[in-house]
Amino acid sequence: MKKTKKASKAKKPRVGIQSITGCAGCQLSLYFIEDVLLELFDKIELVAAPMIKGKNEEENYDILFVEGSVSSKEDLENLLKWRKQAKFLIALGACASHGCMQSMKHMMHEEEVEAAVYNKFPSDKRLKPITAVPLHKHVQVDFYIPGCPPDKEEIERVLKWLLQGIKPRVYDKAVCHECSLKENYCLLDQGIECLGPLMNGGCKALCPDYNHPCTGCRGMLDDANLKSGKEILRDKGFDPDLMIKRMTKYNTLQFMEFESKPKEEKK
Amino acid sequence: MGKVLGKKRLYEFLEKVSKGADLIAPVKTDTLRFGIIKDFNDICLEGRPLFPLKKFFSPAKQDLFRLNLGEKDEPFKEEKIMIKPRVIFGGRLCDFNGLLKLDKLFLSEEFQDDYYKEAREKTLLIGINCDPPPSKYCFCESMDLEKYYDLFFHDMGDKYYIESGSAKGQALIMDLEDYDFLMPNIHCEKKLVRKELAQHYEDPAWEQENEKCLSCGKCTSHCTTCLCFDMLDEMQANLKNGKRSKEWDSCQFENFTLVAGGLVFRKERLPRFKHRIYHKLQYFREKFGMDMCTGCGRCIEACPRLIDFTEVINKFK
Numbered sequence: 001m002k003k004t005k006k007a008s009k010a011k012k013p014r015v016g017i018q019s020i021t022g023c024a025g026c027q028l029s030l031y032f033i034e035d036v037l038l039e040l041f042d043k044i045e046l047v048a049a050p051m052i053k054g055k056n057e058e059e060n061y062d063i064l065f066v067e068g069s070v071s072s073k074e075d076l077e078n079l080l081k082w083r084k085q086a087k088f089l090i091a092l093g094a095c096a097s098h099g100c101m102q103s104m105k106h107m108m109h110e111e112e113v114e115a116a117v118y119n120k121f122p123s124d125k126r127l128k129p130i131t132a133v134p135l136h137k138h139v140q141v142d143f144y145i146p147g148c149p150p151d152k153e154e155i156e157r158v159l160k161w162l163l164q165g166i167k168p169r170v171y172d173k174a175v176c177h178e179c180s181l182k183e184n185y186c187l188l189d190q191g192i193e194c195l196g197p198l199m200n201g202g203c204k205a206l207c208p209d210y211n212h213p214c215t216g217c218r219g220m221l222d223d224a225n226l227k228s229g230k231e232i233l234r235d236k237g238f239d240p241d242l243m244i245k246r247m248t249k250y251n252t253l254q255f256m257e258f259e260s261k262p263k264e265e266k267k
Numbered sequence: 268m269g270k271v272l273g274k275k276r277l278y279e280f281l282e283k284v285s286k287g288a289d290l291i292a293p294v295k296t297d298t299l300r301f302g303i304i305k306d307f308n309d310i311c312l313e314g315r316p317l318f319p320l321k322k323f324f325s326p327a328k329q330d331l332f333r334l335n336l337g338e339k340d341e342p343f344k345e346e347k348i349m350i351k352p353r354v355i356f357g358g359r360l361c362d363f364n365g366l367l368k369l370d371k372l373f374l375s376e377e378f379q380d381d382y383y384k385e386a387r388e389k390t391l392l393i394g395i396n397c398d399p400p401p402s403k404y405c406f407c408e409s410m411d412l413e414k415y416y417d418l419f420f421h422d423m424g425d426k427y428y429i430e431s432g433s434a435k436g437q438a439l440i441m442d443l444e445d446y447d448f449l450m451p452n453i454h455c456e457k458k459l460v461r462k463e464l465a466q467h468y469e470d471p472a473w474e475q476e477n478e479k480c481l482s483c484g485k486c487t488s489h490c491t492t493c494l495c496f497d498m499l500d501e502m503q504a505n506l507k508n509g510k511r512s513k514e515w516d517s518c519q520f521e522n523f524t525l526v527a528g529g530l531v532f533r534k535e536r537l538p539r540f541k542h543r544i545y546h547k548l549q550y551f552r553e554k555f556g557m558d559m560c561t562g563c564g565r566c567i568e569a570c571p572r573l574i575d576f577t578e579v580i581n582k583f584k
């Protein structure tokens with residue numbers, strides 16, 4: 001990752017993309033950077049990418065993208081193994097960053113959820129899931145590219161920064177910001193239950209841009225004011241149960257963490 | 268004394284003054300926004316757009332210069348500024364006073380923003396008086412606005428009374444018929460009781476409103492006078508050519524004050540919440556002798572919680 005010409009000629013950074021439990025859509029987003037993919041891949045050595053490569057290496061990554069949440073024992077074993085081999089580990093997508101849908105189980109009875117899915121299979125054919133968590137619950141994560149799916153332009157930007165030796169920057173402003181910059185007619189003012197003021201942007205307000213309320217696929221803001229968010233929705237007469245479902249769709253763990261905080265930050 | 272223009276002749280007048288220029292006015296589609304007019308019938312003077320005019324003087328996202336790291340002679344190349352002359356019609360007194368305040372920042376003696384400067388020079392301002400105010404959140408009457416415009420219209424039913432505020436404006440209405448009338452002042456329901464903010468930094472009223480604040484930044488993106496921005500450098504895949512661009516930012520965000528070394532010096536929500544209002548009503552005044560707020564009420568109306576800083580201040584003990 002040295003910037004000097006010599007170094008880059010001598011050795012290209014070893015980049016890997018690995019996945020644990022998820023839909024593999026995150027990885028696909030990366031391959032969607034079609035226009036520049038080959039040019040970028042020319043600057044790296046793609047040592048692991050099981051979706052598109054037959055032979056994949058398991059060690060010594062300079063940059064490693066991991067998609068998916070830790071949802072089984074094998075996931076955990078793999079993640080721990082890769083972490084030891086990676087200089088810079090990036091959580092790619094909502095599952096890896098926040099837990100996504102599979103982490104909804106944290107607010108339900110585990111047996112109930114499992115029964116709903118696995119009861120039709122004989123007991124020896126059932127998967128043995130563990131309750132899904134994002135990567136940082138088990139290993140150190142160096143950078144997050146959240147989103148369901150993550151924005152391909154952001155993946156490209158982060159990769160380029162790393163190749164230049166620049167510390168990547170997170171987008172950490174509310175969805176409302178990009179939405180307002182586009183002069184969208186606010187969905188809340190149209191009686192639609194948008195969660196934009198609680199959620200991390202960087203998606204260019206894609207959903208509200210198409211009149212679809214934000215449900216927070218990029219995670220909640222670090223300082224999300226959940227109490228006030230609930231009050232907006234209450235004041236506008238939205239169904240509280242539906243709201244909790246929306247807030248927890250991608251972010252059950254964050255939701256629970258916020259809920260267990262004694263009070264909003266003081267001072 | 269001003270002039271008079273029959274309403275039937277409005278389009279003809281606008282056509283004349285906007286020859287060779289873009290005509291910008293409020294247009295109603297799903298909601299009201301300032302936009303470039305293609306058909307005079309699209310102009311809508313009912314209400315005021317929640318989105319302010321500042322985008323025509325400093326766009327929300329803008330490329331500033333190109334980077335060509337391989338080239339020794341010209342590693343940086345500024346983006347050419349290409350602004351067509353334009354006429355803004357249907358701005359309110361608060362909208363144009365917003366520009367007056369931004370001029371202090373972007374056209375000061377020590378610093379001039381080239382884009383802003385050219386945009387200002389190429390824009391003619393034709394306003395319309397607020398009688399009554401178009402929004403219940405308006406409180407400009409408390410804000411000492413100036414008569415700042417090239418031309419200013421007052422709706423008199425079947426005709427407009429017009430006053431000029433500049434020589435440029437005066438020249439445009441020379442041919443119109445004289446008319447004797449006193450332009451009425453704007454009267455707002457909402458009032459801001461002016462107080463010395465410095466003495467109230469610890470007032471409990473701040474805390475109450477702050478609890479509602481989501482730090483979503485809508486108050487600043489919609490503000491007539493907020494133009495704080497963030498910078499982003501991005502290279503193409505060849506890592507040689509790239510660009511630097513800017514994008515509006517907001518002091519309401521947690522990491523707005525992130526500086527080299529990783530320190531964030533206004534991390535908590537409460538000081539961020541107060542900062543916006545202190546900037547508007549105290550810090551700017553200390554520097555430029557006027558408020559940075561025009562009383563347009565956009566920050567209140569755009570806020571998901573309708574947080575209203577005039578109420579905070581009016582409540583001070």
Ligand code: SF4
Pocket residue numbers: 175176177179180184185186187188194195196197205208214
């Ligand atoms: S539509 Fe949603 S994201 Fe957009 S401004 Fe309104 S609340 Fe925020």
Ligand code: SF4
Pocket residue numbers: 479480481482483484485486487519566569570571572573574
């Ligand atoms: S718009 Fe309202 S909730 Fe959002 S940052 Fe401003 S004051 Fe806070």
Ligand code: SF4
Pocket residue numbers: 486489490491492493547559560561562563564565566567
């Ligand atoms: S602070 Fe609020 S009232 Fe004042 S100019 Fe900005 S948006 Fe308008």
Ligand code: SF4
Pocket residue numbers: 487490492493494495516517518519542543544546547
């Ligand atoms: S209130 Fe905040 S965003 Fe607006 S100009 Fe002041 S510092 Fe910038």
Ligand code: SF4
Pocket residue numbers: 315359360361362396397399400401402405406407408453455561562563564
């Ligand atoms: S704040 Fe005053 S000038 Fe602005 S729209 Fe309201 S009444 Fe008109």
